[in-house]
Amino acid sequence: MDETTTTAALPPVRHWPALDLFGVEFDPVLAELMREGPVTRIKLPNGDGWAWLVTRYDDVRAVTNDPRFSRKLVVENDVTRLAPHFIPVDGAVGFEDPPDHTRLRRAVAPAFTTRGVERLRERARRMLDELVEEVLADGPPADFTERLLGPFPLAVVCELMGVPSIDRPRMHEWTNLILSSAHGVERSQRAKEDMCAYFADLLSQPRDGDGDDDESVVGLLGTAVANGEITASEAVGLALLIQIGGEAVTNNCGNMLFVLLTHPEHMARLRAEPDVRPRAIDELLRYIPHRSAVGLSRIALEDVTVAGVRIRAGEPVYVSYLAANRDPHVFPAPESLDFDRSPNPHVAFGYGPHFCVGAMLARMESELLVDAFLDRFPGLRFAVPVEEVRFRRGALIRGPESLPVTW
Ligand code: HEM
Known part of the structure; x- marks a missing residue:
């Protein structure tokens, strides 16, 4: 096949603009790309060139589990992407390949096994209870994003x-600055450096050796550094990514919560049948x-064929987990909340x-939050007309900026 034939056979490159969508509306551009084919080509608002997009469930699982696609190579390439700024840190797991x-x-x-997470559940429940008590004491209405979420x-x-509770506000501020470019790339970069310096300092402090301390992520990282399993800068990079x-x-x-409030029959069922809640959380x-x-994209280390399409060595590939979750071959009637x-x-x-x-x-926290919404706030509903709920704009991760509710 000469080059002209290859190019002619390639699907067109679709521009995928950054859309500020309302609520949980499914991105219409993604829906169109899913209809166009299992493997299409996209150009996002930032970075260079185009990338492949894989949307079907089986293909998404195949690509993400295939060592012929590398994350490490992404750091060295200005791959077309959504985020205007791109700040990988040393040791960031998102940009490493096995081993x-x-x-x-x-x-x-x-820290992340069932045991590790269950150890935390009771403390988490107490922390949430305290927050809920404060909201109840102040009475309705309240912005649940500000007060609980x-x-x-x-x-x-x-x-x-x-991380000591006194340092929570600055962790929150740094996280916001790192994840957003609204305040400029330099400000994001500085926030990243500040958070790295903070964790470097925390990691260098002597641990008191009690069990709780050693099982914290910083405790585990400190032990791994002391045992020569990871370097100090890898420990800092890892801490930063988990914190964010x-x-x-x-x-x-x-x-x-937005979905539940806009699907009152589903909400009523969860109140009446608490056993359904874990299943409901997975469906949500x-x-x-x-x-x-x-x-984040992946880069092909060699030529790989995906759903009959040849992806050449060096070409970037994205998968869409959102699209895979709507694949009708795996999830019948994927648009319905069941x-x-x-x-x-x-x-x-x-x-x-x-x-x-x-x-x-995340699942444990979601269970506690959903329980609190349903059991502690009977009659929970929006405090403003639903169309007035504001969603984050220009955000990589979608969500309500505020959730004004009453009960
Ligand atoms: C409901 C909440 C969450 C969702 C939907 C979510 C979703 C995801 C997804 C889709 C990935 C990327 C997989 C890939 O690169 O192919 C990811 C990676 C990651 N998430 Fe989450 N996440 C959530 C909560 C959390 C929480 C609570 C933490 C930390 C405490 C966390 C830490 C990470 C880290 C460190 C990675 C990078 C893993 C790696 O590249 O090896 N996430 N998450």
Whole structure:
């Protein structure tokens, strides 16, 4: 095949603009790309050139679990992307390939196992109870993003990390600045450096050796550095990424509450049948388009054929977990919110080696928050007309900016 034939056979490159969508509306551009083919080509607002996009469930799982696609190479390339700024840190697990990736994840794994997360559940419940009591004492109306959805995941991730509660506000501020370019790339860069310096300092402090301390993420990282399993700068990079990731729950649970408030019959069922709640949370995770466009790409290390399309060595590929979660071959009637859906093998937390570190933690926090919304606030409803609820603009991760509710 000469070059002209190859180019002629390629699907067109579609421009995928950054859209500010309302609520949990599914991105119309993504829906169109899914209709166009299992493998299409896209150009996002920032970076250079175009990239492949893979949308079907089986293909998404195949690509994300295939060592012929590298994350490490992404750092060296200005791949077309949604984010205007791009600030990878040394040791950031998102940009590593096995075996280094495996080595880094192993260092913190005990904090994220069922046991690690369950250890935290009671403390998390108490922290949430305190926040709920304050909201109840002040009375309706209240902005749940400000009062519960923001502070709770922040408190939990700080507890998990071993960050003292007095430092929570600055963690929150740095996280926001790192994840957004609204204040300029330099400000984001400075926030990243400040957070790195903070964790470098925390890691260098002598641990008091009590069990709780050693099982915090900073405690685990300190031990891994002392044992020569990871370097000090890798430990800092890992701490930063986990700390930032921790606040994803704010947006995701904000979207969950938005969906429940706009589906009163589903909400009533969860109040009447608490046993359905864990299943419902999985269905909400599947149904909610958690992010705008796509996240991090992968680069082919050699020629690979995906769904009959040849992806050449060096070409960037995105998968869409959002699209995979709407694949009708796996999820019949994918557009409907069905709390009886079973099985529900959604990929809201990703798939393969980069599967979300905090998945179990996020689920635990979601369970506590949904229980609190349903059980502590009977009659919970919007305090403003639904169309007045404001959603984050220009955001990588979608979610309500505020959720004014009454009860
Ligand atoms: C509902 C909330 C959350 C959702 C929907 C979510 C989703 C995801 C997804 C889709 C990925 C990327 C998989 C890939 O790169 O292919 C990811 C990675 C990651 N998440 Fe989460 N996440 C959530 C909460 C959290 C929490 C609470 C933490 C930390 C405490 C966290 C930390 C991370 C980290 C560190 C990675 C990078 C993993 C790697 O590349 O090996 N996430 N998450």
